[in-house]
Amino acid sequence: MSFETLVFYFLASILLFAGLRVVTARHPVHAALFLVLSFFTGAGLWLLLEAEFLAITLVLVYIGAVMVLFLFVVMMLNLNIDKMRQGFWDNLPLAAFVGILMAIEMTLVMTVVGRSVVTSPESHAANYSNTKELGRLLYTDYVYPFELAAVILLVAIVAAIAITMRRRPETKHQDPAWQVSVKREDRVRLISMPAEKKGE
Amino acid sequence: MNELVMTLQGFFGFAWPLVYSMAKIVAIVAPLMLGLAYLTYAERKIIGYMQVRIGPNRVGPKGWLQPIADGLKLLMKEIVIPAGANKGIFLLAPVLAIGPALAAWAVVPFSPELVLANINASVLYIMAITSMGVYGIVLAGWASNSKYAFLGGMRAAAQIVSYEIAMGFALVGVLMAAQSLNLGEIVKAQQGGVFNWYWLPLFPLFIVYLISGLAELNRAPFDVVEGESEIIGFHVEYSGMSFAIFFLAEYANMILVATLTSLMFLGGWNPLFDFAPFNWIPGIFWLLAKVLFVLFLFLWFRATFPRYRYDQIMRLGWKVFIPVTLVWIVVVSAAMQTPFGYLFH
Numbered sequence: 223m224s225f226e227t228l229v230f231y232f233l234a235s236i237l238l239f240a241g242l243r244v245v246t247a248r249h250p251v252h253a254a255l256f257l258v259l260s261f262f263t264g265a266g267l268w269l270l271l272e273a274e275f276l277a278i279t280l281v282l283v284y285i286g287a288v289m290v291l292f293l294f295v296v297m298m299l300n301l302n303i304d305k306m307r308q309g310f311w312d313n314l315p316l317a318a319f320v321g322i323l324m325a326i327e328m329t330l331v332m333t334v335v336g337r338s339v340v341t342s343p344e345s346h347a348a349n350y351s352n353t354k355e356l357g358r359l360l361y362t363d364y365v366y367p368f369e370l371a372a373v374i375l376l377v378a379i380v381a382a383i384a385i386t387m388r389r390r391p392e393t394k395h396q397d398p399a400w401q402v403s404v405k406r407e408d409r410v411r412l413i414s415m416p417a418e419k420k421g422e
Numbered sequence: 423m424n425e426l427v428m429t430l431q432g433f434f435g436f437a438w439p440l441v442y443s444m445a446k447i448v449a450i451v452a453p454l455m456l457g458l459a460y461l462t463y464a465e466r467k468i469i470g471y472m473q474v475r476i477g478p479n480r481v482g483p484k485g486w487l488q489p490i491a492d493g494l495k496l497l498m499k500e501i502v503i504p505a506g507a508n509k510g511i512f513l514l515a516p517v518l519a520i521g522p523a524l525a526a527w528a529v530v531p532f533s534p535e536l537v538l539a540n541i542n543a544s545v546l547y548i549m550a551i552t553s554m555g556v557y558g559i560v561l562a563g564w565a566s567n568s569k570y571a572f573l574g575g576m577r578a579a580a581q582i583v584s585y586e587i588a589m590g591f592a593l594v595g596v597l598m599a600a601q602s603l604n605l606g607e608i609v610k611a612q613q614g615g616v617f618n619w620y621w622l623p624l625f626p627l628f629i630v631y632l633i634s635g636l637a638e639l640n641r642a643p644f645d646v647v648e649g650e651s652e653i654i655g656f657h658v659e660y661s662g663m664s665f666a667i668f669f670l671a672e673y674a675n676m677i678l679v680a681t682l683t684s685l686m687f688l689g690g691w692n693p694l695f696d697f698a699p700f701n702w703i704p705g706i707f708w709l710l711a712k713v714l715f716v717l718f719l720f721l722w723f724r725a726t727f728p729r730y731r732y733d734q735i736m737r738l739g740w741k742v743f744i745p746v747t748l749v750w751i752v753v754v755s756a757a758m759q760t761p762f763g764y765l766f767h
Binding site: 251252274282285290291293294297300353398 | 476508511545547549551555556560564579583685733737
């Protein structure tokens with residue numbers, strides 16, 4: 223068994239354990255943290271496949287941004303844990319059926335269909351830059367699908383803002399432009415009046 | 423030197439790669455720990471002199487042993503775990519704060535040859551690893567079972583996540599100019615004197631990176647987590663060593679941001695001027711001098727500027743810095759297609 227295989231089994235066992243705990247952990251915050259762990263080990267597995275750009279992006283986007291917001295929401299909501307676990311046993315048969323079906327499908331794809339298509343990646347020299355190759359491919363061969371994806375994302379952003387934006391006239395807010403450009407005359411009034419006592 | 427390495431290699435046998443990596447890690451972390459202990463001392467002294475007082479001067483000659491005494495004090499103190507706190511996560515949070523702060527140093531080059539892991543995507547790696555530091559803060563705030571700590575954690579986390587975007591865009595400008603994600607290559611692209619460094623062509627990005635770095639560190643003038651007038655920091659419930667770990671993480675991150683600023687905008691180990699007396703000095707001293715200069719700026723800012731209000735912090739990040747970086751990225755990429763492109767390389 224080579225060193226890579228050893229690392230693979232090590233990471234894979236952590237990934238499986240973390241994935242299982244995401245489902246079984248009692249507390250939602252713990253579940254979210256196990257999801258973070260599973261993303262991190264997943265990134266480690268991708269590194270083994272020499273997909274360093276994807277691995278680092280997985281950490282950057284999913285752990286650094288998505289899961290932080292996820293944790294925000296889970297922590298802010300006052301979740302009733304007992305209520306969440308209600309109906310666990312009722313839903314288990316259906317969930318198990320779907321899960322097993324997916325596992326069978328993936329095994330089929332990986333072993334029967336995929337064997338001829340998906341081969342293990344050939345290893346590259348140490349100075350080979352995965353990031354550079356990916357960038358070149360995205361901006362040359364796949365530039366139209368890439369731009370299309372960008373436009374769809376932009377539409378999604380605009381839509382999300384349009385849906386959630388409400389005018390709240392009752393909230394007080396500062397206008398920094400006015401704060402900066404305020405003059406003395408706006409704040410202080412100088413009154414000219416005679417002195418009441420003169421020269422003591 | 424080589425003979426010594428060979429002898430040791432024979433002694434440790436197949437465990438040698440592990441031992442050698444460990445030795446290199448210690449060679450980075452040990453000076454870092456010493457450096458950040460004395461950074462706390464420098465901070466108190468420098469701010470002291472700026473405020474016309476002496477600063478620590480009782481422990482050891484001129485107060486030189488003050489950081490050691492502080493460390494010992496924190497080691498001796500009891501770690502109080504609040505009632506109703508989530509104990510496991512409460513103790514895990516400081517570890518999650520310092521882990522990324524130290525792990526990021528793996529790819530930082532100190533000279534063209536002196537780097538632990540010379541990976542191609544080192545800038546990306548640093549962004550990914552440092553973005554994980556926010557977990558320590560969120561979890562510390564949540565696990566303390568205190569409304570003040572929780573609100574503080576939320577604020578600090580929102581601040582860090584917001585400024586990360588501006589920081590990332592500033593780095594995009596740097597990697598466009600250097601055409602590489604490798605920190606060593608980025609420094610190599612700034613070969614030459616002070617006018618060849620990226621602070622000049624990428625000046626807006628340099629300023630944005632420096633200030634976002636401060637905001638990312640939760641340091642003055644963005645240190646709402648330490649605001650005396652509204653004590654709602656994520657670490658209000660931490661004491662003793664568990665607090666000290668957060669403190670160490672903050673200072674390790676501070677040195678990291680200063681080093682990255684020096685590497686990416688201030689020419690790294692390139693001498694100030696690329697002629698006679700200046701280029702006799704070895705590069706690592708130049709790097710060190712630049713790091714110290716940026717750290718001094720951080721301390722100076724702390725002594726000078728009043729603390730930002732929370733909504734002002736958010737406004738600055740989202741409405742000023744992100745547009746500035748976006749505009750400058752477009753300017754750089756457009757200019758690179760013109761005959762003036764050489765200005766940005």
